[in-house]
Structure formats: C-alpha cells, structure tokens
Amino acid sequence: MTASSCLSRYPVGRCGTIVQISPDQDLAARMIALGLSPGRRVRVIRKSPFQGPIQVRTGQTDLIIRRSEAEQILVCPYEPPRDETEAFASQAMSHG
Amino acid sequence: MAKRRIALVGMPNTGKSTLFNRLTGAGARVGNWPGLTVELLAARLLLGDSMVELVDLPGLHNLHGFSEDERVARHFVETQPVNGLLVVLNALQLDRQLSLVLQLKELGLPLFLALNMSDEALSRGIRIDVTQLEQQLELPVRLVSAKHGQGVPQLKEALTQWLRNHPEPRSPSRAALEKDDAIEQDLDSLVRRTVHVPKDLPASLTDRLDRLLLHPWLGLPMFLLLVLGLFQVVYGLGTPLQDGLAWLLDNLKSAWLEPWATGLPGWAASFLLEGLYDGLGTVLTFLPIIVVFFLAMAVVEDSGYLARAAFLMDALMARMGLDGRAFVLQLMGFGCNVPAMMGARVIRSRSQRILTMMMIPFSLCSARLQVFLFFTTAVFSPRAAPWVLFSLYVLSFAIAFLTALLLKGRLKQQYDPLLMELPPYRMPTVRYLFRQAFRESGHFLRQAGGFIVLGVALVWLLTHLPLDAAPAGPDTLAGHMAAWVEPVFAPLGIDKLLSVALLFGFVAKEVVIGALAVIYGAGTEDLAGVIAQRMDWVQAYSFMLFTLVYTPCVSALATLRREADGNRYVWASVAWSLAIAWVLSFVFYQGARTLGY
Numbered sequence: 142m143t144a145s146s147c148l149s150r151y152p153v154g155r156c157g158t159i160v161q162i163s164p165d166q167d168l169a170a171r172m173i174a175l176g177l178s179p180g181r182r183v184r185v186i187r188k189s190p191f192q193g194p195i196q197v198r199t200g201q202t203d204l205i206i207r208r209s210e211a212e213q214i215l216v217c218p219y220e221p222p223r224d225e226t227e228a229f230a231s232q233a234m235s236h237g
Numbered sequence: 238m239a240k241r242r243i244a245l246v247g248m249p250n251t252g253k254s255t256l257f258n259r260l261t262g263a264g265a266r267v268g269n270w271p272g273l274t275v276e277l278l279a280a281r282l283l284l285g286d287s288m289v290e291l292v293d294l295p296g297l298h299n300l301h302g303f304s305e306d307e308r309v310a311r312h313f314v315e316t317q318p319v320n321g322l323l324v325v326l327n328a329l330q331l332d333r334q335l336s337l338v339l340q341l342k343e344l345g346l347p348l349f350l351a352l353n354m355s356d357e358a359l360s361r362g363i364r365i366d367v368t369q370l371e372q373q374l375e376l377p378v379r380l381v382s383a384k385h386g387q388g389v390p391q392l393k394e395a396l397t398q399w400l401r402n403h404p405e406p407r408s409p410s411r412a413a414l415e416k417d418d419a420i421e422q423d424l425d426s427l428v429r430r431t432v433h434v435p436k437d438l439p440a441s442l443t444d445r446l447d448r449l450l451l452h453p454w455l456g457l458p459m460f461l462l463l464v465l466g467l468f469q470v471v472y473g474l475g476t477p478l479q480d481g482l483a484w485l486l487d488n489l490k491s492a493w494l495e496p497w498a499t500g501l502p503g504w505a506a507s508f509l510l511e512g513l514y515d516g517l518g519t520v521l522t523f524l525p526i527i528v529v530f531f532l533a534m535a536v537v538e539d540s541g542y543l544a545r546a547a548f549l550m551d552a553l554m555a556r557m558g559l560d561g562r563a564f565v566l567q568l569m570g571f572g573c574n575v576p577a578m579m580g581a582r583v584i585r586s587r588s589q590r591i592l593t594m595m596m597i598p599f600s601l602c603s604a605r606l607q608v609f610l611f612f613t614t615a616v617f618s619p620r621a622a623p624w625v626l627f628s629l630y631v632l633s634f635a636i637a638f639l640t641a642l643l644l645k646g647r648l649k650q651q652y653d654p655l656l657m658e659l660p661p662y663r664m665p666t667v668r669y670l671f672r673q674a675f676r677e678s679g680h681f682l683r684q685a686g687g688f689i690v691l692g693v694a695l696v697w698l699l700t701h702l703p704l705d706a707a708p709a710g711p712d713t714l715a716g717h718m719a720a721w722v723e724p725v726f727a728p729l730g731i732d733k734l735l736s737v738a739l740l741f742g743f744v745a746k747e748v749v750i751g752a753l754a755v756i757y758g759a760g761t762e763d764l765a766g767v768i769a770q771r772m773d774w775v776q777a778y779s780f781m782l783f784t785l786v787y788t789p790c791v792s793a794l795a796t797l798r799r800e801a802d803g804n805r806y807v808w809a810s811v812a813w814s815l816a817i818a819w820v821l822s823f824v825f826y827q828g829a830r831t832l833g834y
Contacts, residue, residue, distance in 0.1 A: 168654055175658060190453045193552030194561070196659060201440075203659040205548045205561075210654045 148183065149195065149211035156184040157216035168210065176202050182219055241289040242406055243282075243349075243396070244313065246341065247325035248334055249296030252353040254278075256325055256383035257293045260393065277313070285397035289320070300340040314344065318406035321347035321399065328358035328365060328380065335427055338374060344409035348376045349399050351392055355380035362539055362663055370431045443661045447545070456549045463542075465627055467533050472623055475526030476614065482525060486518040487762045504704055508697055511708075511758050516693025516751035519764060520685055523607045523750070524678060530603055531677040532670055534572050539665035543568065544657065551655060557638060558645040560584075560655040563593040567637060570600025574793045578800055586653035591801050592644055595810060596637040598789035598797075601630055604746035608784050611750055615765035616777040625778070629785055636786055636817060684747060692741050692748035696755045699737065709734060709756050729783060729822040730776040730830075739783065745790045775834050779826040786818035 145160045159179050163169045176199045177183065186196040186203065194205045247253040261280035278293040294314070297307040314322070322341060326334040331352070341348055352358075352365060371378045379395055381388035450459055494514060498506040537543065546568060547561025554564050562584060570577035577597050584590045601609075609629055613622040699715040706712035711720065718740070719733035726736045738752040754760070759767045772780070788811050789797065798807045 168656075171654075171656055175656060187447075187451060187453075189451070189456070189548055189552060191552035193555075194548055194655060196451070196548065203661075205544070205551075205655070205657055205659050207551065207555075207560075207655045210656060 145215045145217035147212045148214040148216045149208040151185045156219045158219045161215040163213040242319045244292045251327040252383045253325045259383045318408045328352040328355045347403040350378040356382040366431045471530045475529045478525035479522045483522045483762045512697030515754040519754040520751040528674045535673040541660040541662045557641040570597045578796045586651040588648040599637040601633040615768045693751045696752040730779045730826040775829045779822045783818045783822040
C-alpha cells in the first residue's frame with residue numbers, strides 16, 4: 142500500500158479513503174457535515190482550470206472544495222476489489 | 238394554576254432531541270412518570286414569564302404503532318395532561334411525516350408544528366408553503382433548524398403566544414384515538430397543496446450535463462452563452478407583450494379617459510392623464526417583461542446551475558479576495574439587489590461579506606433593466622439592441638470586480654473556506670414557476686401602486702409648477718433644478734430633463750421611466766419615439782451607463798446599512814458609485830464625440 146497524500150494532488154478519477162481531515166475545528170465540522178470524514182471514500186471528479194476548486198464525490202453527494210482546503214485532507218489510495226464498479230456502487234448505496 | 242407542560246412529539250430521527258436541547262439548554266433531567274416504566278427526558282424552559290416543563294417523548298412513527306417506544310409515547314399522551322404537543326417533523330420528508338400530525342390532531346389537543354431541518358430542505362430546493370400549511374392544518378407552523386439554531390428564538394416566541402391561548406393542561410379525547418382510516422387520503426391532498434419538491438434529473442444525466450457545462454475550457458463560454466440566451470428569451474418574449482400592453486393602455490386613454498376628462502379643469506386633466514396615467518402606464522407596460530424575467534431566474538436558481546457558476550468562477554473570484562459564492566450572489570442581484578445582499582449572510586468572514594455587499598449594487602437589477610430595455614428599443618436597431626444590453630451586463634460585472642479589487646486591500650482579510658454541495662440538476666415544477674410569477678407580479682404591482690404613484694405625481698408637480706409656465710420648461714421647478722445640475726450633466730451628454738428623472742431614480746430605479754413619460758408629456762406608446770428624436774445613440778448609451786452605476790436605490794442602501802452595520806459603507810457606496818458613474822459616462826461620451834460619432 143502506498144503512503145497517503147493530499148486530496149488536492151489526487152488525479153481526476155482516482156478514488157481514495159480519507160485518513161485525516163483539517164486540524165481546524167470549525168472547518169473539520171463543516172467537512173464532516175458534508176460527508177468528508179475519516180474512513181469515507183472520495184473520488185476526484187474534476188478540477189477547474191486556473192487552480193480553481195475541485196469537485197469530489199463522496200457517497201452520493203458531490204462537493205466543491207478549494208484546493209487549499211483539499212490540501213488539508215489526507216487520503217490513502219483505495220484499492221478496489223476486482224469488480225470496481227460494483228464495489229463503488231455498493232459503497233455509494235451504503236452512504237446514500 | 239396547574240403546572241404547564243408541553244410534550245415534544247415526532248418520528249425518530251427528526252432532530253427532535255436536538256431541538257429539545259436547543260430549546261432547554263443543558264438543564265435536562267431524566268424523570269420518572271407514574272405508570273411508565275421507561276424514563277423520559279424533561280427539562281424546564283422559560284417561555285415569556287412562565288416556566289414550562291418540556292418532555293421529550295420517544296420517537297414514534299404512528300400513534301397506533303406497536304413498538305415499545307410508540308406504546309410509551311402513546312401512553313404518555315393518553316394519561317398525562319399537557320397544555321399542548323410540540324410536533325417536530327423533518328422538513329425533508331413532509332410527505333411521509335404529515336400523517337402523524339393528522340393522527341395527533343384527532344386527539345383534540347392543542348398542537349404546534351415545528352418543521353426541522355428547514356435549511357437543508359431549502360438547499361435541496363424543497364419549498365414549503367407555511368401559510369398554506371397553517372391554513373390547511375389549522376395549526377401554528379414554524380420552520381426551524383435545530384442543528385444551526387435558525388428560527389429557534391422565533392419558535393420560542395410563537396410558543397409563548399400559543400401557550401397563552403392554552404393555559405390549562407388537559408387530556409385527549411379518548412374516542413379520537415380509535416379513528417385512523419381517512420388519514421392517508423387527507424395526507425395526499427395536503428402534501429400536494431403545500432410542499433414543492435423539484436424533480437432531480439437522473440444522476441447519469443447530471444454527469445453528462447456537467448461534462449459539458451463544467452468543461453475546463455468550454456465551461457465559461459457556455460456560461461456566457463447561457464446568460465446571453467436568457468436575455469434573448471426575456472427580450473424576445475417580453476417586448477412584444479410590452480408593446481401590446483402599451484397599445485392597449487394608449488387606446489384606453491384616447492377612447493375613454495380623454496373624453497371623460499374634458500369636463501375637468503386643464504391642470505387636473507393634465508395631472509391625471511399626463512401625470513398619473515402616462516407615468517404609471519409606462520411603468521406597468523414592463524409587467525410582462527418582469528414576469529418573464531423572474532420566471533427565467535427561477536428556472537436558473539432551481540436548476541442547480543448556480544452552484545456550477547460558483548465552481549467555474551471561483552478561481553477568478555479568489556484573485557479579488559472573494560469566492561464563487563460572491564459571484565452567484567452577483568447573479569442573483571440581476572433580479573433585485575436587496576435579497577442578494579441579504580444572501581451575503583452565507584459568507585462567514587466579515588471582510589468577504591462586506592466586499593460582496595459593496596459589489597452587489599452594481600449588479601444590473603430588473604428595475605434598471607426596464608430603463609435599458611426602453612432606451613435600447615427606442616434608440617438602437619432590433620438587431621443591435623440585445624448586444625447593447627449584453628454590454629451593459631458585462632460592464633456591470635467589470636465595475637463590480639473593479640470595486641472588489643480596489644476595496645480588497647482596505648479591508649482586513651479573513652479567510653473563509655469554500656466548501657459547498659453541488660446539487661444534482663433539477664427540473665423546476667410548473668406550479669412553483671406559476672407561483673413565483675404570481676408573487677413577482679404582485680410585488681411589482683404593489684410598488685407601482687405605492688411609491689411609483691408618488692414619484693410620478695411629484696415629477697408632474699415639479700414639471701408643471703408654477704402653472705403658468707410651459708410644462709417641463711425652464712421656468713418650472715424642474716427646470717430650475719435641471720439648470721442647477723446642468724454643469725454636472727452637460728459634459729455627459731445628458732439632457733437637463735433627463736437629469737430630473739435621474740434624481741428620482743435615487744429612490745427607486747423603477748420610477749425613472751415613469752418620470753420620463755411625465756417629463757416629456759408622452760403616452761406609453763409615444764415615449765420611445767420622443768426619446769429617439771431627442772437623443773442619438775451616444776447620448777442614450779451615456780445615460781444608460783450613468784443609470785447603471787450611479788447609486789444604489791434607497792432600499793439597497795438601507796439593506797447595506799443593516800447588514801454591514803454602519804453608515805460608513807453606505808456613504809462609501811454612494812460616493813464611489815456616483816464618482817465612477819460620472820467618470821465612466823464622461824469618458825464614454827467625450828471619447829465617442831472625439832472619435833466623430
């Protein structure tokens with residue numbers, strides 16, 4: 142298993158498990174309220190140009206988050222079982 | 238007097254306990270109730286001047302349910318006298334949860350309904366018609382967010398009032414506990430009448446739309462195209478309707494009002510026909526455009542696209558010390574600046590909020606749109622008109638951004654992280670659109686009936702007093718005022734009489750067109766012709782530039798004062814916008830004239 146890295150540096154389409162979120166309490170509370178809590182899986186959907194925000198998906202919710210905040214989220218690569226689509230779908234269901 | 242008691246009732250997971258804690262603070266205690274084996278949480282709560290005991294009952298799905306919790310709750314309700322039941326429902330699931338209210342109503346106890354998670358419902362586009370719900374259920378209803386505390390003080394206040402009407406604790410009518418059947422049917426019709434849930438588009442469609450609309454390079458051009466398309470629709474649908482209405486009003490005047498007014502003294506006929514009728518009529522012809530415009534805005538707001546606009550624009554806004562939300566508020570300002578300014582509350586950092594509120598007045602609101610539609614149609618060719626209008630929108634953004642850039646350094650920066658949900662695309666329901674159209678036209682007509690009448694009456698007086706002077710001539714009050722401000726407006730190519738209309742636009746930009754009709758003594762249909770005769774396109778554009786920027790209207794300033802709490806920003810906003818309006822018009826007018834236009 143590879144070491145964890147920031148969500149902001151994740152390439153588009155990559156899926157990972159959140160290891161750690163912002164140390165700032167206020168921001169952490171907002172992250173958790175929107176579904177970004179340790180243990181949840183996130184996928185980077187797209188990044189906007191000019192260093193703009195990134196769109197991530199966790200469960201069935203899509204979020205936009207600035208790169209500076211995404212930098213505070215540590216993610217370790219999620220290695221999907223053989224049938225990736227099925228696993229992702231079931232994960233999405235369980236968080237729905 | 239008996240001890241006052243309110244029981245908190247609701248389905249599981251409605252945030253009932255959160256609301257309980259919110260209302261009572263930390264003072265909850267676990268109480269033992271005679272005849273009950275389960276312990277219930279109760280706490281004292283000060284409502285108005287009396288202490289009330291609030292009891293948190295276990296969650297129940299159904300008054301006739303069979304789970305232990307449900308039996309306990311039911312038993313409590315049956316045996317313990319209460320002043321009333323505070324029913325908590327999840328606003329997101331009213332369709333399922335209202336059945337409980339209908340069951341509880343049968344008990345004959347006073348009920349008070351709190352719809353929790355109202356903030357979340359709103360963000361998902363679910364709109365609840367509280368007044369309608371109150372009427373249909375014949376109960377007081379309040380929206381709250383127990384999690385964030387919104388609406389809780391208002392809830393307490395309303396509860397105090399409610400308790401005053403029900404001072405004696407009582408027990409339910411036992412017979413009522415048997416009845417159940419008709420409830421499901423009642424529920425369906427109730428939900429249909431009071432809850433508006435937009436249909437989410439399927440996730441796959443949202444993804445496909447996003448691939449296009451949020452495309453790294455095509456996203457922004459697509460956004461501009463959408464905005465341009467929106468104005469084409471407003472223009473294309475609204476202007477023919479407006480022309481029709483103008484024709485109707487003019488015919489009404491010549492066929493009906495003019496013969497009737499011959500019996501009146503000259504000045505009275507002039508006041509009624511050229512003052513009130515022409516002034517108001519001209520403003521009223523904009524009703525169809527306003528309705529079409531707000532319908533289009535409602536579609537955009539409901540569709541979920543605004544969050545995408547925030548995503549697309551955030552990188553640019555970050556350079557001005559703002560974020561994508563400020564841009565969205567700027568877009569909402571297209572309707573009316575006032576609600577957009579109030580919307581700035583979502584931004585937590587004070588410096589960002591103030592920056593946003595200083596930008597919003599430059600957003601081209603629907604009142605200014607009326608002036609611009611009028612002038613572009615009167616002076617420009619039908620082909621050029623939409624582009625002229627579009628250029629004004631672009632300028633409105635440019636000036637707003639310039640304001641932010643200049644102001645950015647003056648405010649101490651506090652960073653507010655951007656983290657928001659990207660909702661799925663939604664189809665607004667037709668019913669909601671109709672309601673929105675109805676509400677906006679009502680609002681517009683009330684304004685027309687209120688201060689626009691006052692405004693045009695005042696303009697008539699200014700342009701016709703003293704009575705022996707030629708109307709709108711140099712000897713009238715307006716003529717004197719115009720002469721006084723002439724040195725300021727002459728270099729901008731703005732006619733003396735137009736400057737009088739601008740003075741009234743300070744109160745509300747809606748008055749400008751009505752004022753012009755009165756000043757030029759022209760009917761709803763002729764005014765465009767008169768204006769086309771009296772000014773060329775350079776003067777018209779200069780006037781529009783000035784109108785776009787010159788000052789926020791009185792209601793916008795009042796909002797700014799309240800939200801930014803301080804006169805400092807109000808004065809800054811007025812002074813800055815006047816200065817930049819003058820400079821902009823001056824540069825444009827003198828530049829165009831130098832170039833030989």
